[in-house]
Amino acid sequence: MALQATSLLPAAVRVHKEGKSNACFKDVGFLGLPVSDHVRAECKSSLVFRRRELQVTAIRAETATTGPAIDQAAPEEKKTLRKGSVIITGASSGLGLATAKALAETGKWHVIMACRNFLKAEKAAKSVGIPKENYTIVHLDLASLESVRQFADNFRRSGRPLDVLVCNAAVYLPTAKEPSFTAEGFELSVGTNHLGHFLLSRLLLDDLKQSDNPSKRLIIVGSITGNTNTLAGNVPPKANLGDLRGLSGGLNGINNSVMIDGGDFDGAKAYKDSKVCNMLTMQEFHRRFHEETGICFASLYPGCIATTGLFREHIPLFRLLFPPFQKYITKGYVSEEEAGKRLAQVVSDPSLTKSGVYWSWNKNSASFENQLSKEASDAEKARKLWEVSEKLVGLA
Ligand code: NDP
Ligand code: PMR
Numbered sequence: 001m002a003l004q005a006t007s008l009l010p011a012a013v014r015v016h017k018e019g020k021s022n023a024c025f026k027d028v029g030f031l032g033l034p035v036s037d038h039v040r041a042e043c044k045s046s047l048v049f050r051r052r053e054l055q056v057t058a059i060r061a062e063t064a065t066t067g068p069a070i071d072q073a074a075p076e077e078k079k080t081l082r083k084g085s086v087i088i089t090g091a092s093s094g095l096g097l098a099t100a101k102a103l104a105e106t107g108k109w110h111v112i113m114a115c116r117n118f119l120k121a122e123k124a125a126k127s128v129g130i131p132k133e134n135y136t137i138v139h140l141d142l143a144s145l146e147s148v149r150q151f152a153d154n155f156r157r158s159g160r161p162l163d164v165l166v167c168n169a170a171v172y173l174p175t176a177k178e179p180s181f182t183a184e185g186f187e188l189s190v191g192t193n194h195l196g197h198f199l200l201s202r203l204l205l206d207d208l209k210q211s212d213n214p215s216k217r218l219i220i221v222g223s224i225t226g227n228t229n230t231l232a233g234n235v236p237p238k239a240n241l242g243d244l245r246g247l248s249g250g251l252n253g254i255n256n257s258v259m260i261d262g263g264d265f266d267g268a269k270a271y272k273d274s275k276v277c278n279m280l281t282m283q284e285f286h287r288r289f290h291e292e293t294g295i296c297f298a299s300l301y302p303g304c305i306a307t308t309g310l311f312r313e314h315i316p317l318f319r320l321l322f323p324p325f326q327k328y329i330t331k332g333y334v335s336e337e338e339a340g341k342r343l344a345q346v347v348s349d350p351s352l353t354k355s356g357v358y359w360s361w362n363k364n365s366a367s368f369e370n371q372l373s374k375e376a377s378d379a380e381k382a383r384k385l386w387e388v389s390e391k392l393v394g395l396a
Contacts (some may be wrong), residue, residue, distance in 0.1 A: 084213060085161050086347055087112040087204070089140060089197065090169025092121035094308030095221065097128060098340025099166065103347060104134035112160070114140035114151060114169075142169055142196030144183035145393055152203035162207040164347050167197040167220040167278070172310050173267035179258040186392065187251045187258040189267065193274035198281055199393040209293045215353055219346050220282045222299040222358060222376075224332075226275030229373040232304075232332070239272035241381060247388050267313075279358060279372055280382040281389075286356035287379070288386075298352070300359040301370065302342045303334030331363070338365065 086103060090096040091113035103109040113135055115121035121137045138154065141147040155162070170193045173180065182191035201218055208216050227233040228240075241247075242261030249256035258265050260273045279299050286297040306323040314322075326333035334342075342361055346352055352359065352367060360370035375381065390396035 082161075083108055083110045083134075084163045084348065085110050085112070085211075086164040086166060087114050087155070087162065088166040088168055089114045089142060089200070091115055092117055092124045094310060094336055095302060095305055095339050095343060096166075096168040097124050098336040099168070099343040099347070100125070100135060100340075101128045101130050102337075102340045102344035104130045106348075107131075107134070109134065109348070110160075111135045112155070113137045116141040116143075116169075140200075141183075142192045142200070143188060145196070145199055146183065148196055148199045149203065152200065155204070156207060161211050161213075162204060163211045163213040163215075164217045164219065165201060165204050165208060166343065166347060167201060167218075168343070169193070169197075170221070170271070170274070170310065172271045173313050174271070175313055175315060176265075176267040179253060179265045179267075179270075181252070185250070185252040185254075187253070187265070187270055189270040190247070190251060190260060190274045190277065193271070194277035194281070195389060195393055197278065198389045199395070201281070201285065202390075202393075202395055205289065205293075205295075208295050214294075215296065215348075215350065216294065217296045217298060217347065217353075218282075218285060219298050219300070219343070220278045221343070222279040222282070222301055223272075223275040224301045224304075224360075226272045226279060227301075227373040227376055229371060232330075233272075233373060237266050237269035237272070239269065239276045239375070241273055241276055241375065241385070244381070244384055244388055247385070247392070250392065276373075276376050277385060277389075279376045280378070280385050282358075283356055283372075283377065283379070284382040284386045287382075290355040296353050296355040298346055298355065298357050298359060300343065300346050302339040303361060304330070304332040305336055305339045306333055308336060334361075342367070 086109055088096050088100050088111060091100040091111065092115040096113075100111045100113055104111050111130070111134060113121050113125065115137060116139070118137055118139055125132075125135055125137070138151060139147070140151040171189055173189055180188040182188055182196070184191070186195055197220060201220070205218075208218060224230050224232045225235070226239045228238055233239065240261050242263075244260055245262040246257035247260045249262075251258050251260070257263060259270060260277075263269075282297050282299040285295075289295060290297060304326045306326040311319050311322060323333065342359075342365075345367060346359055354369070357369050358372050359367050361367050387396070
């Protein structure tokens with residue numbers, strides 16, 4: 001156990017190192033400060049930051065020494081007594097935070113908040129009142145495959161079981177004129193939303209397999225805007241992966257397109273394409289692993305949560321008008337709290353155990369199995385996406 005405690009240290013230390021990376025500098029909106037103020041504030045408060053890292057590390061070290069709650073129970077009680085263990089990526093705001101809160105409040109779940117900004121996550125968890133014994137923050141930057149690998153290693157060494165993995169984090173860059181890139185040089189939206197989560201899910205699949213929870217799940221958040229069988233999915237630019245020629249070429253812009261379909265850069269399309277990848281990946285996981293492992297694979301559209309940080313890069317007028325437009329015109333709006341309850345249902349509701357499903361909710365907030373678009377349910381494309389993604393993240 002002492003070994004576990006020390007092995008947890010690098011995760012905290014990395015927060016500092018990776019705060020300097022390309023992707024982290026894009027972290028605008030932190031505490032409402034513009035980039036330059038944020039970076040300055042971060043530098044000024046580096047002492048406070050380090051102290052917090054040490055505090056959280058100490059808490060985690062303590063957890064590792066005493067072991068997760070599971071070890072305290074008598075063997076025959078283990079299955080019923082221990083808390084469920086769920087990793088949620090991007091739990092520092094919006095849907096991820098609301099889901100973490102909804103689950104942690106039940107007292108039945110321990111939430112591992114996998115976040116790129118440690119301090120922001122800690123403040124967020126405190127501000128919404130998540131009971132401190134029910135969450136742990138662990139650093140994860142999905143825009144760095146090295147960080148993803150380190151997260152998976154650290155998680156395994158912590159000795160915690162893994163019952164549910166929720167791939168929730170995302171970036172949306174609708175106003176970007178030029179592409180940004182992940183640490184490994186992939187276009188940032190697809191690199192973060194799809195490739196980072198693809199590697200994470202693959203690396204943690206064995207941990208999920210080992211869970212003794214009969215209802216272990218892997219959930220990848222999708223969206224209506226990636227589905228061209230809906231009105232929302234037909235607002236230009238429309239998602240379209242084409243024949244994946246850009247992805248096959250590495251999405252790096254070096255003698256190659258940064259878009260999956262090989263076209264010119266368009267930030268809004270890249271996001272929608274990444275959501276199609278999320279939904280295809282969920283189904284490919286289902287086809288490859290559900291029967292063998294019993295893991296339930298699911299995706300969902302939680303509703304239009306028009307107030308979240310997802311729209312932070314959009315123009316101010318959009319951010320002003322989007323919530324009333326969704327509330328009063330499309331009526332597709334849901335609050336962060338309601339959306340969090342929906343995702344928490346997909347994590348823990350005993351009635352939502354069907355695998356391979358894309359969940360949505362009707363106006364009375366009742367869940368139903370929704371239909372994916374032709375492209376988002378194309379099994380051949382899903383297989384090809386899987387194989388190309390495997391190569392890009394270094395698994396094949
Ligand atoms: P938010 O911006 O509030 O949350 C996104 C989260 O992802 C944040 O915690 C953010 O961290 C995190 N994140 C971004 N980049 C990285 C990275 N490189 N590494 C780790 N974490 C990262 O948006 P939402 O809550 O709206 O989005 C959550 C999910 O819901 C997304 O998958 C989105 O596609 C989906 N969705 C949202 C809808 C909506 O209407 N808002 C509708 C349909 C689906 P940080 O706090 O540090 O920025
Ligand atoms: Mg949309 C029923 C209609 C509906 C729904 C549920 C959404 C959800 N949107 C709908 C309709 C429309 N939108 C229409 C008619 C328009 C044209 C005026 C429109 C426009 C629009 C824009 C510009 N919508 C948007 C944007 C964005 O930038 C958002 C986006 O695409 O983010 C990727 C968005 C969204 N609309 C939604 C949802 C859920 C989003 C954002 C979130 C997402 O998919 O993750």
